[in-house]
Amino acid sequence: MISRKDKIYDYVKLHTKEMIDTHSLENSGSDALSIALDLKLDRTNVSRELNTLWKEGRLIKLQGRPTLYLDCEALKTEYPNHYIPLTVSAGSSLLDFIQKPQKTQKRELPFHKTALDAIIGSAGSLKNETAQVLAAISYPSGGLPVLLVGSAGVGKRKFAESLFLYSQETGVFDENARFIIINCQDYAHSEERLMLQLLGHTKTSAPGARSAKGLLDAANKGIVYFDGLHKLPSKSIDLVIDLLKNNAYTRVGENRPRPLEAVIMASVRDNLDADFMDTLRSNFPIAVSLPDFYRRSSQEKIEMILDLVTREAYSIHKNIRLDKSVLAAFALPHYPRNESQLRSEIQSACSKAFVEPKNQDACFLTITFDHLSDFVLSAANTCPDDNHAFIRTLALYKNNSIICESNGHCDALDFYKELPLSSDESTSDGAAGSDSPSADARPSLLIVCHGHATASDMQAYTAAQAAQAHVLTAAIDYTGETSLNSLLLQICDAVRRLNRGAGVLILADMEPITGLEASVQRRLEIPCRILPSVTLAFLMDCIDKCASGLSLDQFASPGIASLPPRKELSQEEFINHLVNDILSRTLLYVNPKKATDVLLYSLNTILDQLGMQYSQEIAVKYLSHGVHMLERIIKNVPLPYYQLRQFTNTNHQLMDTIAQSLNVASDTFGVSIPSSEIAYLAEIFLAERP
Template sequence: MKRIDKVYNQLLSNFQEFTEVELLHKQGSSAIEIAEQLDLERSNVSLELNKLVRMQKVIKIKMFPVRYAPLEIVETIFRQKWDTNKMEVEKLEQLSNGGKEEALSANPFELMIGATGSLKKSISQAKAAVLYPPNGLHMLLLGPTGSGKSLFAKRIYQFAIYSERLKTGAPFITFNCADYYHNPQLLLSQLFGHKQGSFTGATESKVGLVEQANEGILFMDEIHRLPPEGQEMLFYLIDQGTYNRLGETDHKRTSKVLIICATTENPGSALLQTFLRRIPMTIHIPSLEERSLKEKIRLTTFLLEQEAKRINKKLSVHIDVLNALIHTEKFGNVGQLKSNVQLVCAHGFLNNLDSKHMVELTVRDLPDDIKRDWISNSKNMERSRKISEYVNLKTIISPAMESQEIKIEEDVSFNLYQLIEEKVDVLTKEGLSQEDINQYILTDIHLNVRSFFNQKNGQSSNLMKFVEDDVIQLTKELKHLAEKELNCKFDRRFIHFLSMHMESFLKRKKQVDVLNTKEIDEIRETYPKEYAVALLFKNRIEKWFNIIVPEIEVIYLTMVIQSIRTLEENKRVGIVVAAHGNSTATSMVEVATELLGSTPIIAIDVPLTVSPVEIVDRLIQGIKKVDEGEGVLMLVDMGSLAMLESKLEQKTGTKIKTISNVTTSMVLDTVRKVNYLDLNLYAIFDSVQKDFMEFIDKQQHVFGKKKALVSICTTGSGTAKQLEKILTIISRKVSQEPIKILTVSSIKLAANIREIQKEYEIVATAGTKNPKIDAPHVSLEVLIEGQGERILQQAITKETIRYDEEKTEGNIVVRELCEENLRKYLLFINPYLISEILLEWLNHVQDELEMELSNTVMIRIVMHTAFALERMIKNEPLAFPEDEEITPQLENIYQKTEKTLQAVEKKLKLTLTRDEKLFIATIFADEM
């Protein structure tokens, strides 16, 4: 990295998290400050800073000493463009127009996302602590990594100024105890200062952070890393208000400072118990997991707004993107979410370079690991349903929005074909079966219609901006036709939605046909009235535009009419699940509602000791609870309960249909149809019964066939042989059932697969080519990157594998590839032993560095470290380049890497040189 880039990055880093008040107080960084941070000569840093000023990337503030502020940060904080003709100013207030007073005119806590929700109690505690006489109470913030403790501490500081408990411009000093964890003397010097000559290298006295924070706030992050000596001095300061610099003997110095500590430690730990005795106000900062869905959406849209400002373009965010970002298994914390948002926006920006004003963010723009998490999650459809209660199918985010008030603009365009085509393309590439793809499509169509109809009635003048006048006129006629045939009334939104759909159809040059014959037949049979109306629509459209309307378009029209009609009625069939036992029915209903969301369903458990009269009473009460006027479907386990159908109809006056031999899969299928297909009672009864019988037939047909995983490569050997070994280990890891691993060539793949299917049930395929069968496929890239192993495990077990479970059990692909490559090149070290040792070490070092490595990086580090250990045996260590600068960040990573490597060195009785460890630390640094 060039020196000018290092200087600029350091300047950005200095102000990345600053507020407007803090930036106006600090007025930028001086050349000497950056020189000390980067361990460079001040004159060289000054030279580079002035170059950056001329490049219009940095603002020069002409005070003493001269200070510099990055233009990008200044524009973001003040929310306005800087006049680049004025890159040298007297003060930053020239842009802020008195922003200091304006920033403090509102309670800073009220602007926080979650102020009236998950953070309400925390804010109340913080206010009480700041206002407590005479000087406030010291505070301890507890919460997981990335929960927002640092941000909350800054809001406490701003509230203290707002409430006039601190003067405007009072210092807010941040200190991370972990930065100096391995050097207690340096930590104490930073915190309390030191006296000249107090230790080797102390050539002059130094002011500590406690002294700098006088009349302000000292925020100490990761307080659990403070060494015992530091704890003792800090407690003395808290108790007595006095302290001494390192090397001084008397506690003569005083500092009126409010201390805020933060930690991720369990408050019950012995270390924190000592702090809790002296810091009375303990404030819990909730994790993202504890936050409500509404808050997560606001937080995500807020971060998207920041990116919109960076690229100075509007963002059009599809609901699937929000769903994936909020519910990805790597959601973790705000920092991870921010990183994910930036990745999505970067992908979207690259894919929309030709667009001057708008960046479209769709599933295609999701990072591969997030995309696979989203696609493979069984709760996806229910989550989309819940999110759609807060946002539309597309959320338009403008760069000019106010940060704390996310406005969602309506997007009136709706293209059913684009929706289907894009979703099918993504899901097909991910190896989903046709049945799963169809279910996603049906759900999306319904969600899109519901979102459109939840918007306010538009005006015809607005509609004409997007739709030709003759299309609108035809749609009005079709509306009257539908109302007459279906004996119901539709409002003007029917014209808006159907006009958009018609416009998309007329502009499209090819049809999207993703529904198979079975699905098409089911739609015809399920919605006979709507299908009949769609046929009438077809005739009118053909005459009006003199075109031919294909049958698949009639099916789409049927689905659209049904979705619109359902939204008008908004009534569903009720479900009663009744089974003998103390909790049999309850368990099945809990699984269904957890996976597919709320629906009118109730569980009736029937213990064997209950009398027939009581059973009937329970069923009557259950039927009344779930009946919305569309009838009730009873799913029961025995014929004795099924025989009560007529009696229950008489006593409740409700239409009832009953299906015996209930199973969890049957309950899931019924809830799915009630939630997403909007069938009437008799249609659901016929559909569930028919599907259940087909399922039994299919199971009987498959019974006797062995299961198989198929490994595919170009030649049928080489890579596929390695794949075969990996697939064998994966299958044995998750299943006791014998699964055959078969290796085939991609040449004449279709014929080979057909032959295999005669004898085997193919659970999944993996390799260079997708055979496009009704089974998941994992490409080599996906397998190596880490997600493929989970997809295969889910295909084998038919269960969702949690990400954290996968991680704790170890990565089979990484281990196999490391062993295979090390076996070829290592001469003195056992490749299998070293792979196991280094992978275990990687788990520790990732925790220590608080980072997560991809499979490719893990393989790279294991290979490099193994070769480094081999070089030590041969006494041929590498030398780290003398001209390569060792930054404070790299030194910090080196310290943590060295600490974790001690166990490896002890096991192997080898010691790596500092230079070899620096090379390893550099790899970690590159990934941060």
């Protein structure tokens, strides 16, 4: 005779198959009341059996009112290459995991990998300015107002828009957010029109008026950019300042204030009245200045010229060729209108070359001195030292002829972008690292790992040892919501803080972190080295070896592996140290010993199924993340995971294995573990796989 549990399971399985066949899975499933009525069973007993089947991994649970259930096997059979979570939280949909994600429209970038690459000098003369504005844009509660100061044509609007697009790419702004430009010159004599356009208005604002949203609403939580704020009349400037002070606005004809949800950015000239500038700076927390073209380094001048020529080649669908002498001629003048005037000179030269009969059918549009304007040809460089530096930098590219292709590619531009800052033109950020190390100086250690707390926990575990050895350590946790560029800035800041003259050894777990050494070296003059595949035992060895006087270069030598390794703690000693000295200090709601015991059982189950060996390195990562995960779930603040659907579809089998092993933890603490947290745990095992 069939059991009650099997009867209920068969019912759910049958209905799941029907929903799959009819494509009606969204917000659908079998609930306890419907099953009880159809099978003539007691609802309480049905609910108990459904919960048992869910714990056994045979059914998945869709939380809500009512709680719905679907057959796990039927779903996995229909969607073999997708991760099927055992629990779908309220507000989420199963379709998020089994539907292919729709392709989003991406901004075309023929010249750059990311929008940040469009800012020439973002890793050089504009490094600090770029970091400041990105920090302001991503500041909690809607960002901070930003003021851009600079001469005409230095590229203030381009700088702002590129950072907006980069912030969209990295998830700071939603893809539907907008960059709204207000040309202040258009409102120089119309205060009321700006007020209506900016704030919006209601039907009662004027006879016959219609209700309309303003530009602050149209930005859709993006950026409203005032181009040339100083061109507005004083009352309009006061309106903008009031907006910043109150962080709210009221539509014309309305009494109810609305919260300001857009970031306000504005640009002004650099030669304005001092009192006016003081007023602006007191209301814009972040104010940055952009340099004139003639103040740029030789390397950045070359990049700017080649970028503009490449853009022109892309625009006219024709390859453009020029030699180094022509490039140098473009770099020599002092352009009053900076980049905008340089662009005009390049376009003028291209147009002159284009109309020549010999260029009509040629594969290349060749720019020569004959095509340059009198302004460019007669320019005399007033800074001979800069001229020598420019010639030295230009000579680094071996080919005399430079080709900018119509597809947006230029070998010479790529070469100079990858070129480290030269010693005579690099910024002063690395000054601390250029000092000669003192006799007792030793390398400091920076741990950088994937995961929410992996690096931090490894640092905490070895804190006592490092303090006793007088070795400075720091940790950076690289999570899914952190962009690679933000991580690079964090690493550079940490290296500057840690360096005591002997450099910094960066211990990383895997790519892409391990590939950042060259990027860090380009930005700093501080000696540093990245070593991959960090483990807890390796970190402890590195602390000992730093204390023993090993230099940074010796860490890269083959002989480092022959030094006697540190004796590993027994598993019992290791767990006790982890629980008593680290986890117990950071947990409020979860018993660390109880959580560690449950998660250790889960870890061993996963390792058995994956055929992997237990190690203290993987244990400290899994247990540290796991107990903090339980703490977050109990507090109802689980971590989100960037591009969760893509990750789960790629790693669905591993996600299934981890989810099944965590059933004991779910039962013990009475929680449902969301897929986003399981994804972070999955990263730990992906990093450990060969």
